[in-house]
Amino acid sequence: MSDVAVPPAPTPLxxxxxxxxxxxxxxxxxxxxxxxxxxxxxxxxRAVAALSGGATPQRAYAKLSRAKIDWPRVSVTLVDDLxxxxxxxxxxxxxxxxxxxxxxxxxxxxxxxxxxxxASVEAGCAAAEAALRPLARPFDLVVLGxxxxxxxxxxxxxxxxxxxxxxxxxxxxxxxxxxxGLPGTRISLTLAAILQARRILLLFSGRTKxxxxxxxxxxxxxxxxxxxxxxxxxxxxxxxxxxxxxGADVTPQPIAAAWKAVETAxxxxxxxRIVDLFDTDPERFERLSARAEDMLLDLSKTGLDAxxxxxxxNLARAAGVETLxxxxxxxxPINATEGRPVLHAAxxxxxxxxxxxxxxxxxxxxxxxxxxALDFAEAVRSGAYxxxxxxxxxxxxxxxxxxxxxxxxxxxxxxxxxHDGPRCHFISNVDGAxxxxxxxxxxxxxxxxxxxxxxxxxxxxxxxxxxxMRWMKAGVGEAAGGHFAAISxxxxxxxxxGIDPARAFGFWDWVGGRYSVWSSIGLSLMIAIGRADFExxxxxxxxxxxxxxxxxxxxxLPVLLAxxxxxxxxxxxxxxxxxxPYDQRLERLPAYLQQLxxxxxxxxxxxxxxxxxxxxxxxxxxxGTNGQHAFFQLLHQGTTVIPVEFLVAATxxxxxxxHHHSLLLANxxxxxEALMAGRSEQEAxxxxxxxxxxxxxxxxxxxxxxxxxxRPSTMLIYRKLDPYTLGRLVALYEHRVFSEGVIxxxxxxxxxxxxxxxxxxxxxxxMVTGEASAAEKDGSTIGLIGWMKALQSG
Ligand SMILES: O=P(O)(O)OC[C@H]1O[C@](O)(CO)[C@@H](O)[C@@H]1O
Numbered sequence: 001m002s003d004v005a006v007p008p009a010p011t012p013l014x015x016x017x018x019x020x021x022x023x024x025x026x027x028x029x030x031x032x033x034x035x036x037x038x039x040x041x042x043x044x045x046r047a048v049a050a051l052s053g054g055a056t057p058q059r060a061y062a063k064l065s066r067a068k069i070d071w072p073r074v075s076v077t078l079v080d081d082l083x084x085x086x087x088x089x090x091x092x093x094x095x096x097x098x099x100x101x102x103x104x105x106x107x108x109x110x111x112x113x114x115x116x117x118x119a120s121v122e123a124g125c126a127a128a129e130a131a132l133r134p135l136a137r138p139f140d141l142v143v144l145g146x147x148x149x150x151x152x153x154x155x156x157x158x159x160x161x162x163x164x165x166x167x168x169x170x171x172x173x174x175x176x177x178x179x180x181g182l183p184g185t186r187i188s189l190t191l192a193a194i195l196q197a198r199r200i201l202l203l204f205s206g207r208t209k210x211x212x213x214x215x216x217x218x219x220x221x222x223x224x225x226x227x228x229x230x231x232x233x234x235x236x237x238x239x240x241x242x243x244x245x246x247g248a249d250v251t252p253q254p255i256a257a258a259w260k261a262v263e264t265a266x267x268x269x270x271x272x273r274i275v276d277l278f279d280t281d282p283e284r285f286e287r288l289s290a291r292a293e294d295m296l297l298d299l300s301k302t303g304l305d306a307x308x309x310x311x312x313x314n315l316a317r318a319a320g321v322e323t324l325x326x327x328x329x330x331x332x333p334i335n336a337t338e339g340r341p342v343l344h345a346a347x348x349x350x351x352x353x354x355x356x357x358x359x360x361x362x363x364x365x366x367x368x369x370x371x372x373a374l375d376f377a378e379a380v381r382s383g384a385y386x387x388x389x390x391x392x393x394x395x396x397x398x399x400x401x402x403x404x405x406x407x408x409x410x411x412x413x414x415x416x417x418x419h420d421g422p423r424c425h426f427i428s429n430v431d432g433a434x435x436x437x438x439x440x441x442x443x444x445x446x447x448x449x450x451x452x453x454x455x456x457x458x459x460x461x462x463x464x465x466x467x468x469m470r471w472m473k474a475g476v477g478e479a480a481g482g483h484f485a486a487i488s489x490x491x492x493x494x495x496x497x498g499i500d501p502a503r504a505f506g507f508w509d510w511v512g513g514r515y516s517v518w519s520s521i522g523l524s525l526m527i528a529i530g531r532a533d534f535e536x537x538x539x540x541x542x543x544x545x546x547x548x549x550x551x552x553x554x555x556x557l558p559v560l561l562a563x564x565x566x567x568x569x570x571x572x573x574x575x576x577x578x579x580x581p582y583d584q585r586l587e588r589l590p591a592y593l594q595q596l597x598x599x600x601x602x603x604x605x606x607x608x609x610x611x612x613x614x615x616x617x618x619x620x621x622x623x624g625t626n627g628q629h630a631f632f633q634l635l636h637q638g639t640t641v642i643p644v645e646f647l648v649a650a651t652x653x654x655x656x657x658x659h660h661h662s663l664l665l666a667n668x669x670x671x672x673e674a675l676m677a678g679r680s681e682q683e684a685x686x687x688x689x690x691x692x693x694x695x696x697x698x699x700x701x702x703x704x705x706x707x708x709x710x711r712p713s714t715m716l717i718y719r720k721l722d723p724y725t726l727g728r729l730v731a732l733y734e735h736r737v738f739s740e741g742v743i744x745x746x747x748x749x750x751x752x753x754x755x756x757x758x759x760x761x762x763x764x765x766x767m768v769t770g771e772a773s774a775a776e777k778d779g780s781t782i783g784l785i786g787w788m789k790a791l792q793s794g
Contacts, residue, residue, distance in 0.1 A: 014202070014231060014238035018245065022059060022205045025243035029060035029203050032241070033141065034067040036199055040140035041073055047140045050189060051100070052079040052153065053092035054145030056203045058099050065105025072108035075135050076100070079142060080154040080188035081114040083121045083176070090183070091115065114174065114187045121176040121185045128187065129174045136173055138196035142189075142236075146204045150216050150225030154179075154188030157224055166191045166222055166229050195235045202230065202240045210245035217257070221310065234322060255609055258311070258318035265308035266571040273710045274303050274676050281305070290555045292547045294650075294719040295728060297557050299564050301676045302643070302712040303572070312563035313553045319610060319743045321559060328738070329549060331357045331510075335749035336607055342749050343510040344734065347518035348541035348727065357510050365508070369520060373505045374534065376485065377526035380448060381421045388479030393422050393448040397438060398524040399464045400452030401428040403513025404487070406595050407730075408452070408524045410588035411517055411537070414726050417585075417653040419528045422448070426524075427468070430460035435467045444475025444483065451486040452521050454513050456493035459758070465497065487520040512749050514595045515734060533723045540727020548735045558735030561645075564714050565740050568643040569617050578635065579621035582648040582668035583721055589647075590621035593733055600737045600748035610745015621645075625667045636674065636707050644713040646672055647729070649721045668715075678709015 019025040033049070040047035051057065078092050086093035093113060100106045112131055118124030144152045151157065155165055156179035165175045165188065173193040177186045194200065204213065215225065222228045230238060278284050278300070288300040288309065299309070316322075328334050331341040346355035346362050347370075355362050379385035383392040398408055405428040412424045425438045449468050453461040472480040485503035486494040489511075494504040505520035517525070518541060526534045544558070553559045568574045579590045601616030622630065624646070635642055648668045652661040679687075684705040688698040716732075718725050741748030766772035767785055774785045 014240050016240045016242070019241065019243040022056065022243050025056065025203065025205055025241055026059035026063055029057070029143075029201065029241050030063035030067065032201060032239070033060065033064055033143065034069055036141045036201075037069055037074055040198075041070055046073050046075070048075045048077075048135050049141045049143065050077050050079045050136075050139050050194075050197070051092075051096065051143045052145045053081075053095045054147075054203075056205050057143055057145050058095055060143075060203065061096065061099035062102070065100045065102060067106075069106075071106050072110075074106070075110045075112060076106070077112040077132060077135065078114050079144060079152075079194070080177075080186055083115055083124065083185040083187050085115060085117075086113070121187060125174050125176055125187055129172065132173055136193055136196060138198055139193075140198050142194050142197040142200045144194075144200060144202045144230065146202060146209060146212065146227050148208050148212050150212050150227045152202070152227050152230060153191075153194065154186040155191070155226035155229070156182055157226065162223055162226070164190075166226060168192055168195055168229070168233065168235070191229050194230070195233060197236045200230060200236050200238045202227075202238060203242070204240075205243040205245075207244065207246040207248065210242065210248035213240075213242070214248055221306075232317060234326075255315065255318045255611060258315040259611055261311040262308065262315055262567075262571055265305075265311045266567075269303055269305060269308060272303070274301060274712065275709065277303070277305055290551075290557060290560055292544070292551070292557050292728070295557065295725070295732075296715075296717050297560055298715040298717070299560060301672050302564055302567065302714060303710075304564065304567055308567070308571075309554070309560075309563060312567060313559065315566070315611070316553060316559055316563065316739060316743055319745070320608075321562075321739050321742045322553075324742050325549065325735075325738070329355075329545075331355060331359070331362070333358060335510075335512075335747060337747050337750045337752070340749070341510045342512070342515075343508075344512065344515035344518060345541075345545045345731075347507075347511065347516075348538035348545070348731070350539075350542065353542075357508075362508070362510070369506055373487075373520045373523055374526055374531045376503065376505070377421075377523060377534075378531055380527050381530060387445055387448075388476050388482055389445055391446065393483075394446040395423045395425060395442050396421075396448045396450060396524055396527050397425045397427060397442065397468065398450045398452055399427045399461055399468060400450075400487075400521070401458060401460045402595060402599075403516050404452040404454060404458075404461065404521055406514070406588070406592045407517025408522055410586075410592040411522070411525045411726060411730075412528050413588050414583075414585045414721060415525070415529050415533065415537075415723055418530075418533045418723060421528045421530060424524045424528050427464050428460065430463055432467070435464050435471075439468065439471050444472050444480075447472075447483060448527075449484050450523055451484065451488075451494075451497070451499070452523070453487075454489050454507070454511075454516065454521075456486070456488040456490040456497070459761070469498075485523065487523055512600075512751075514599055517730065529723065536723040537727040540724035540729075541731040542727075543724075544728045544731035544735065548731075558732050559739050561714065561732070561736040562739035562743065564643070564712075565617070565736065566611070566743050568712065569614050570611060572641075573614070574617070574641055574643055575614070576618035576620065576640075576642050578627075578631075578642050578644045579619060580624050580627055580644055580646050580671075581621070582624040582646060582664050584623050585721060586647065587623050589729075590619070592730075593621075594619050596733060597737050599751050599754070601741050601744065601746055602753065603744075603746040606745040607747040608745050611743055615744040615746055616740070624671065625664065628667065628671065632671065635711065641711055644672070644675060644711075646713055646715045648715070648717050649719065649725075650717060651720050653720070672713045672715055674707065674709075675711040675713050676709055678707035678711075679705070681706040 019028055037047040081092045082090050084091050114128050116124045116127045146152055154177040159177045159179040161175050161177055168191055170190050170192040172190050175190050177188050216227045285300045287306050289298040328342050331343055333339050333341050335342050341357045346366050380393055387393055409426045427435050427438050451465045472483050484499050486499045487505045488494050489507055489509055491504050491506050495501055507519040548558050579593055581589050597619045646668055681702040685698045685702040738748055767774040774782050
């Protein structure tokens with residue numbers, strides 16, 4: 001395998017350098033600052049540095065002041081300052097005057113003050129910002145110290161403008177800041193301004209600060225320890241220079257340490273019932289739910305609390321979810337066992353979006369192929385592309401399996417309300433019953449057959465394709481070829497099969513089969529719902545991509561769903577998850593997700609550092625309310641706890657049947673409540689007594705009618721299952737599977753586990769037909785083939 005196929009390791013969030021004592025640290029920091037300034041001067045002819053106050057940095061500035069740098073081309077400002085003139089001994093400008101600028105030091109450097117005078121800090125802030133703005137594009141260097149409470153700049157825990165100041169995407173460069181116990185008012189660069197830096201140096205020394213730093217590496221809100229905002233970001237590279245840390249472990253947090261914090265949270269929460277967590281935190285629902293547009297994901301009916309969730313998000317960070325996510329969207333070969341990029345997101349992109357596979361722009365081909373497929377779909381829908389006899393196609397049969405079947409099947413069914421094209425049918429199984437049962441209901445003269453196969457070698461699909469071709473030839477004779485179209489990455493094989501290249505639609509090896517519904521593989525869906533609705537479906541996927549790429553992890557739906565998944569699988573050791581859409585039209589979603597999830601993450605071999613232990617769980621499900629009358633018994637009272645993922649739309653498509661929908665919603669909410677709340681034996685007993693039952697009989701039956709409760713579930717609720725929402729849903733699950741795969745360290749994009757069975761089936765076929773001997777096989781296989789033959793001949 002080429003070097004390029006190696007996926008990026010989770011990059012450490014910062015570089016760390018330790019020094020023996022504060023003096024050595026000051027020497028090293030002064031040298032590094034000088035080096036960075038010099039580099040900026042050589043590259044751009046000017047240099048801009050923002051410097052913090054504090055005991056550790058000030059020793060470095062004293063040494064820096066004599067550095068041989070072309071100081072007149074250097075601009076210096078402060079990261080933060082007291083809102084007071086430089087004559088105030090507590091001001092940071094005063095500190096620079098006594099160190100960097102002392103006795104003509106840094107001679108000729110330009111200084112941009114934060115304190116500009118003025119009637120109020122608010123007014124002065126605006127003036128300082130106007131002066132600073134031309135300099136801060138970006139800072140070449142920001143030097144930070146750290147307080148024993150974990151503050152940096154003037155981001156003091158409890159500060160009055162802390163959340164604005166810590167908004168990484170805020171527009172302001174400066175903010176006033178007041179905090180309880182803090183003398184005076186301060187003015188500070190915002191986090192957004194600091195993160196514009198080309199480089200951040202963080203300096204600290206001493207055991208107390210080392211402990212602070214260690215705590216900051218652990219889980220917990222940024223607001224409690226604002227240094228976390230620097231340590232958890234990946235926008236600006238950070239170098240940490242520290243001394244006198246007395247053996248404290250301040251190395252970047254590895255997965256093991258992050259996992260320890262999850263275990264600690266699990267142990268802390270052991271024995272706490274989910275239902276009781278609502279009593280201790282009245283804002284639990286707000287804290288443990290997140291939204292993307294109208295789509296809301298609620299995790300509050302799981303056993304997580306905010307601390308446990310934060311620990312899981314730290315685990316995701318430590319495992320590199322953000323780095324690998326970015327690498328995926330950048331088209332780097334993260335599918336390292338096959339040496340391929342993973343770019344299904346490009347399939348739902350719009351003109352102007354940028355996607356490149358290892359540097360090669362894929363968008364022209366994606367858009368061109370999409371346009372051809374949609375034009376063909378529209379032509380079939382309108383009758384412009386007609387059957388051999390000139391009539392319209394009334395039926396379309398998609399022949400494919402796995403990803404070449406499940407996506408279209410699921411989506412065509414889900415979008416029935418906007419299905420206004422020809423009827424769609426699907427043949428996947430090599431079992432002749434499938435082809436027979438579908439084809440026997442159809443008129444070949446009115447039927448268009450789509451052969452969908454990424455490889456165009458899959459035995460099931462090629463066998464069914466041959467059968468369909470024979471059926472078609474018997475029906476329409478030599479015109480049969482015109483009733484076929486194909487979708488594949490192997491267009492040469494399509495042509496060899498006899499399908500006109502004009503009706504062959506390609507896709508690319510950077511799309512996994514189970515991620516391909518957005519491509520030409522969705523041709524049956526395009527024909528069913530037409531261009532506008534298919535594009536809305538793509539737009540939904542694209543919107544979820546944007547959300548996944550930009551939302552902070554604690555608001556990021558795919559990452560939150562992954563966090564719940566890892567909690568249940570690894571922290572609680574639960575081996576399966578049920579996906580229960582309260583949406584009849586999502587009846588094929590569980591089957592679709594089985595492939596998406598289990599073919600992606602059902603793996604033992606690791607690609608990179610990941611959480612050891614269990615990986616992908618068993619995924620299964622059926623729509624509610626039907627499931628309630630089948631397997632919910634076990635969900636409520638079985639000895640195995642199975643986390644449930646509910647999905648439901650707030651409104652249905654049938655206004656005249658709104659009362660059905662109210663019942664559907666009520667049942668969905670009721671099931672999640674019942675799983676959580678349960679019913680104690682005492683309650684069951686009292687209920688039966690109230691119904692007039694004898695006391696002895698009530699006691700006997702109480703254990704049978706009790707529900708343990710405390711069974712976790714998540715809920716995804718959205719306005720309506722339209723094409724846009726279906727697109728969001730599918731992309732949400734794709735990115736959830738990706739995030740879990742990264743945490744486990746598996747490659748979610750290969751599927752070697754399906755190969756062995758395929759190879760053996762090829763070898764077994766002649767043994768089954770009697771053309772080859774099975775004598776070399778294992779005893780069971782020999783016995784089974786023997787009995788099969790006996791049955792066939794008897
Ligand atoms: O589209 P193809 O190449 O026919 O493959 C069908 C399916 O077979 C698999 O390769 C393995 O079962 C799936 O990943 C894929 O979706």
